[in-house]
Amino acid sequence: MTSENEIITSKKWELDKISISHNIIDYKTFGSYVSKNNSESVRLHFGLSGNYNFKYKQLNSSFDLVGSHNNIMYSKGIEIEVSNKSKRIETFGINFDTDFFIHIAQNGNESLKKLADKVILNENAILSNEWRPNNFKIQQVINEILYAQYTNELKNLFLLSKSIELLVLQAELYELSTTNKFIKSxxxxxxxxxxxxxxxxxxxxxxxxxxxxxxxxxxxxxxxxxxxxxxxxxxxxxxxxxxxxxxxxxxxxxxxxxxxxxxxxxxxxxxxxxxxxxxxxxxxxxxxxxxxxxxx
The missing domain is CATH 1.10.10.60 (Homeodomain-like)
Structure with a gap:
């Protein structure tokens, strides 16, 4: 759902088990906007730039996000209220078919297994309440997807492999210690x-x-x-x-x-x-x- 206050530039890739999207939203003013749908999927969400707050009704949570960040979320249906604090927000996301995600995640680390267990039970869930910054490896893989030179079936295979790679990198990132020695505020x-x-x-x-x-x-x-x-x-x-x-x-x-x-x-x-x-x-x-x- 868009409004006259926003201009959205989108690029999408649809595969058999996943869908990938890259969105740049340019706002004319600051405000709050609600987006909703009835889909069920596991979303790998990556903020690339911008400053915003969003309230996720199904998770009963609100998040203040700035710069680059990522998380993994699951819900049956989505209702999100976004309040932009910058004039431009850029995001990248991968939606996994739930059965496909469960198949992969059950062979992953503890973070992924716990999330997969909740998906199996149809419990709305997020990988972590603490959003982690995109490290260089994650940003590099996102760039590889955005500027891939492959075509046709080979491109689909490439996009699938890179989507799974991003899932692995996120799982690895959230297994690391969250203790910051130098940056605490x-x-x-x-x-x-x-x-x-x-x-x-x-x-x-x-x-x-x-x-x-x-x-x-x-x-x-x-x-x-x-x-x-x-x-x-x-x-x-x-x-x-x-x-x-x-x-x-x-x-x-x-x-x-x-x-x-x-x-x-x-x-x-x-x-x-x-x-x-x-x-x-x-x-x-x-x-x-x-x-x-x-x-x-």
Whole structure:
């Protein structure tokens, strides 16, 4: 259900046992909007950007979410009230057929088995009341789905395998300890999400640690330690990985030369870019267009 206040840009993939969706919602004003349907499925939900609250009637729960985050939810029918606190919200989701999810989850770790038991009993459930931030592995797989170059049946097989991979990564993420040594307040956590957003938007010319620290209002020690704790990689690791996968995406999806892509990805010279690319992917930028691996 949409309103005149929102513009939704959606992309969907329908497979036999799963459906995948990517939504960008641009709001004209701030407000609350209700969405409902009668479907039954297990949803892997990933917030990619934005700030919002949503009330989930079937779970009798309300969540305040900002930046990147994920969880797994099950209910028979959905009624959600979303209150946007930013003008843009971007989400990604995978809905699993319940029987298919149960078949997979019963062979998973304890977190998945417990959720599967509730699905079998038709009990509305969520994997955890604490939403976890998307780590780099999760974001990378989402990007691989969004920019996949496969076609026809091979693409469906690829999307299915990546959907199961995301389920595995979430299950692994929620098995990890939730104790934060460096970042304990929600305020500091939100500043780190802001740092991640700044780096993503300025990947061709990212700020230094000192500059980023001043932009988000967090000291350098907390920035470096907290970023690694929250996202599973260092600030420099995040920049490098983003640059590499941006470059591969441009090589596979555009006609830009390797030299042009090197500068777009923020490298000072094509030679430096080529050396980093070969070290990352085992092949040169010029040869990647004929390389059989068509993921990013």
């Amino acid at each position: 929600n305020s500091d956590k939100q500043k780190l999400f802001e740092a991640k957003e700044v780096l993503t938007l300025q990947i061709d010319n990212p700020p230094t640690i000192s500059q980023l620290s001043k932009i988000i209002g967090l000291n350098e020690y907390k920035l470096k330690k907290g970023f690694k704790e929250l996202f599973g990689t260092t600030v420099f690791g995040y920049i490098h990985n983003n640059r590499m996968h941006l470059a591969k995406r441009l090589l596979l999806g555009t006609d830009l030369s390797a030299k042009e892509i090197a500068y777009k990805a923020g490298y000072s010279s094509p030679q430096h870019f080529s050396k980093a690319f070969k070290k990352e992917f085992g092949t040169t930028p010029d040869s990647i267009r004929n390389y059989p691996d068509r993921t990013i």
